[in-house]
Amino acid sequence: MAKVIMTADDSASVRQMVTFTLKQGGYDVVEAVDGKDALQKLASTKVDMLITDLNMPNLDGIGLIKGARALASCKFIPIVMLTTESQDSKKQEGKAAGATGWIVKPFKPEQLMAVVKKVLG
Amino acid sequence: MDEVKLERLTDPQGTTLKVSGGVTICEARDFREALLAALEEAPELRLDVSELTGIDLTGMQLLCAAHQSARRRGKELRVYDGGNATFREAAKGAGFQRHSGCPQDRACSCIWVRGES
Amino acid sequence: MTDLHRQAFKEEAYELLTELESSLLELEERPDDQDLIGRVFRAMHTIKGSGSMFGFDDIASFTHEVETVFDMVRNGKLSVTSRLVNLTLAARDQIRAMLDAADSGAATDLQASAAIIVGLRELAGFGGGEAGAPERHEEAAPPQKDPVTYRIRFVPPRDVFVTGTNPLNLLAEMMELGTCTVVAQTGGLPSLEEIDPEGCYVYWDVILTTDQGENAVRDIFIFVEDDCDLKIQVVAEHNRYDEQQDYKKLGEILLERGDITTDEMTAVLSRQRRFGELAVSEGILDEGKVQAALAEQKHVKEVRQEKQVADASSSIRVPAERLDLLVNLVGEMVTVQARLSQTAAHRDDADLIAIAEEVERLTAELRDSALNIRMLPIGSTFNKFKRLVRDLSAELGKQIEMTTEGEETELDKTVIEKLNDPLVHLIRNSIDHGIELPEVREAAGKPARGTVHLSAVHSGDSVLITIADDGAGLDKEAIRTKGIERGIISHSAELSEKELFGLIFAPGFSTAKTVSSISGRGVGMDVVKRAIEALRGSIDITSVRGQGTRIMVRIPLTLAIIESLLVKIGKDAFMMPLAMVDECVELTREDVARSHGRNLARVRGHLVPYIPLRERFAIAGPPPEIEQIVITQVNGTRVGFVVDHVLGEHQTVIKSLGRAYKDTEGISGATILGDGSVALILDIPQLVQAVETEQN
Structure with missing residues (x-):
């Protein structure tokens, strides 16, 4: 059974790239367009990992991470945030909210896969 | 990972707790309760992990903790793996394999001691 | 695949830009609307982040500027003015133009971009400077070779x-x-x-x-x-x-x-x-x-x-004795070959000469490859020192890193063995006296961690080993004072830097008679120097106060063969290592008479002391009318040796003298000449030292 990864990002092109890369790597992908959408989907779908952008409308990445960790099904799953180089303080904030790790934008598909493999085993 | 299944069998020799499927942190609380309950029952507890298909760090910690508790209560705990390669690989990968006992275990009854697995 | 993502980004960006335009226009009406400000910021942020992902680097770096300004607005550090809205609208149009141009190959107006950036920076209160591009990730360092x-x-x-x-x-x-x-x-x-x-x-x-x-x-x-x-x-x-x-x-x-x-x-x-x-x-x-x-x-x-x-799989292990035996046999072979060549020349037999020449060529190759077998890289010795440095620095509370270079440099096995103790001593000195404590170093503006650099390099027929530290360096005044105290130099002595540093090696100079934890006995630098000289090597120091000390040890590649000068006194033949010989001059009876028994010869205006070897070795018979002085250089001082005749250069296979003659003063070994007779090899440094001691 393939593992399921959720990608939450308000940028359609990033979502597309992440989904494409993960599917090629043999994972199933659930897409969410912002934090609110992601939390709603997480309540009904069990995922093995969450990859989230930080800057999103409605509910931002930090809010999503906190919300996800409060769900029993997401308490221990790896959560990776997408950050930009100018957001170093965000990394700390994200870690404090319960993120497992981060990927710095811009990233290549190989870098994404390396991090997924790292945290998912 | 497969759903975890905990079965308890009591026979004249003692109690057997058979753990099958995959033990992960999500089931850690249940697993601990089951181990505690099984320890209450008989002087000898047999843990059958031969049909385990996966075990994470929390699972291995609980096995160690159970062994410690058993000794404190003067009971015996034995792990039967039936040559389960998944279980042995997991123990090795986590660095749990031992050639002698653990710190609290001077009697060399450590559950991880067995031939080079 | 990349094209697919680029296309997706472009569509997304056009959409965002359209939305951005209406947001900006609304913002002009309601400049305090946080929601609107957030939307503008996010649009820029997404265009920047996603743009950089899919290779739109120019768009990413340009948008970064706009994003930075709106981040300030978002945090209340800047207010929305019509000028800001105008500039941002211009920026939005510029991004659109860049998007249009991206895949068509058309050039974008860089001046327009620059003008907008300057305007935005002025607004934000930090003008000038280059447009900042997003940082790049450092490339991973190439993996190192050795595990x-x-x-x-x-x-x-x-x-x-x-x-x-x-x-x-x-x-x-x-x-x-x-x-x-x-x-x-x-x-x-x-x-x-x-x-x-x-x-x-x-x-x-x-x-x-x-x-x-x-x-x-x-x-x-x-x-x-x-x-x-x-x-x-x-x-x-x-x-x-x-x-x-x-x-x-x-x-x-x-x-x-x-x-x-x-x-x-x-x-x-x-x-x-x-x-x-x-x-x-x-x-x-x-x-x-x-x-x-x-x-x-x-x-x-x-x-x-x-x-x-x-x-x-690629090498075999052989006991060292077997190799020594081989080298000995090759040595004898070289000697016999010399006799063959001599005999052939005498007989004037073309066939014999041809054979002798062939044997000579083969013998030379055989000698070289036999000596080569005994060569070992010095790296194994260097490795041992790493441990030494680590342990010693921990013991002394210093932070020292040892770097090495030229581990592959090869030296004769026996030389490497004999080098170990002197090198240990020199490194220990660097750590003990050279590298300062971390606090002292930091106070002097140096990194807390000191470095001892050990290197080996081939140079002609010798190997140059350098031990360089970045420690305190030598204190010239202190050396001078101590030299006077110990009676090694006089108060008025004017010494060059080289001579001054050389004092360190003088017997009786070193007071640091600490028992070394490595060798287990207290030794001074004079012992180090003698050990190096026993290897026919030399040692030099340069040092800059506050910057460090560099010690250079020069060692011949092998101990088995030396180039030497063959000389005769009476019927006896002697060898002098060519590396130490400077020149030869004549010594006439008149010269001897003129120096009034002071054994000084005038060579181009300089006085050179000489040692009459005939006297020294008590060789019977009168000297010839004109004797020869072979002038050698030992540690920068020129000393002459008086002999009867200089016969010429010679490749000498060294034979040890055997136990009975091992400690004979002034002789370091022997060799067999082409005619089968024996020549003794002179130990020049020892002779010079012996004479100096006697005079004092």
Whole structure:
């Protein structure tokens, strides 16, 4: 059974790239367009990992991470945030909210896969 | 990972707790309760992990903790793996394999001691 | 695939720009609307982030400027003005133009971009400067060649699981890097009644051998390094000079890890039982820590064995005596060959001469390859010093790094063996007296960690070994004062820097008669110098106060053969190492008479002292009318040796004198000449020293 990864990002092109890369790597992908959408989907779908952008409308990445960790099904799953180089303080904030790790934008598909493999085993 | 299944069998020799499927942190609380309950029952507890298909760090910690508790209560705990390669690989990968006992275990009854697995 | 994503980005960006335009227009109406400000910021942020992902670097860096300004607006550091809105609208149009141009190959108006950036920066209050481009990731360092064994202690926080981290994945990653031994430390596990099943109570000792470098190891822990306790130490480097068979003792490993104190160890060692067992039964250590240390021993031994098996396939081990025998035989062969050539020349027999020439060529090749077999890279010696530096610096509370260069430089095996003690002494000196304490170094504006650099390089028929430190350097005044105190120089002596530094090597100068923990006996630098000279080498010092000291040791490649000058006194033949010979001049009876028995010759206006060897060796018979002075240079001083005749240069295979003549003063060995007679090899430094001592 393939593992399921959720990608939450308000940028359609990033979502597309992440989904494409993960599917090629043999994972199933659930897409969410912002934090609110992601939390709603997480309540009904069990995922093995969450990859989230930080800057999103409605509910931002930090809010999503906190919300996800409060769900029993997401308490221990790896959560990776997408950050930009100018957001170093965000990394700390994200870690404090319960993120497992981060990927710095811009990233290549190989870098994404390396991090997924790292945290998912 | 497969759903975890905990079965308890009591026979004249003692109690057997058979753990099958995959033990992960999500089931850690249940697993601990089951181990505690099984320890209450008989002087000898047999843990059958031969049909385990996966075990994470929390699972291995609980096995160690159970062994410690058993000794404190003067009971015996034995792990039967039936040559389960998944279980042995997991123990090795986590660095749990031992050639002698653990710190609290001077009697060399450590559950991880067995031939080079 | 990339095109697909680029297309998706362009569509997205056009959409965002359309939205941005209306947001900006609304913002002009309601400049305090936080929601609108957030929307503008996010649009810029997305265009920047996604643009950089799909190769729109110009768009990304341009948008970055606009984003920065709106970040300030968002944080209340800047207010929305019509000028800001105008500039942002212009920026929006510019991004659109860049998007249009992106795949068509058309150029964008760079001046327009620059003008907008300047305008925005003025608004934000930080004008000028280059437009900032997003930082690039550093490329990973190329993997190093030689495998290194690391000792890693990884202590995850109790709540590691709630951040979704699985420590077992990190262990698995380490296993992928190379040969890995993992020991879990379970000493902190509570009983089943007390345990929090979702907490982490275990930590790990890992021994990893990898050629990927320390950064690759650290990268594994990148997400957890701030939260966990991580210690990475190098315990062994496995380069091709790694010949050690035995690894550290158990107690030593535990001491290094900080699992046991020196006092505890001494107490345990005073009893005669196996260390590990005893320490555990005494309750000083728990079993897990001993297991980890034992695992480290086993791991390193296995890695070394594997390497040796790999090395063995391309080489064979031969006892050194067999090689020595071979070299001796080749030496005799060279001698016989010389006789053959001489005889052939006398007979004037064309056939014989042809054969003799052929034998000469083959003998030369044979000699070279026989000597070559005894050559070893100096790297194994360097490796031993790394350990020495590590231990000594820890002992003295200094931070010292040793770097090496030229490990592959080859030297005769016997030379390498004899070099060990002098080099140890010199390195010890650098550490003891050269490198300052970390506080002192920092106060002097130097990095706290000092460096001792050891290098070896071929130079002609010798090898130059340099020991350079970046320590305090030599104190010329102190040396001078001490030289006067010890009566080595007079108050009025005017010495060049070179001569001054040379005083360090004078017998009786060194007061640092500390017992070295390596050699176990107190030695001064004069002993070092004599040891180097016994190898027919020389030693030089340069030093700059406050910057460091550099010691250069020059050693001939081999001890078996030397180029020498053949001289005669009466019927006896002697050899003088050519490397020390400067020139030859004549000595007439009148010259002797003029010097009034002071044994001084005037050579181009300079006075050169000489030693009449005929007297020195009590050789009977009168000297010829015109004698020869062979002028040698020993440590910068010129000394002449008076002989009857100079016969010419000669390649000499050195024979030792045998035990009975071993300590004969002034003679370092012998050789057999082409006619079968024996010539003695003069030990020039020793002769000079002996004469100096007698005069004092």
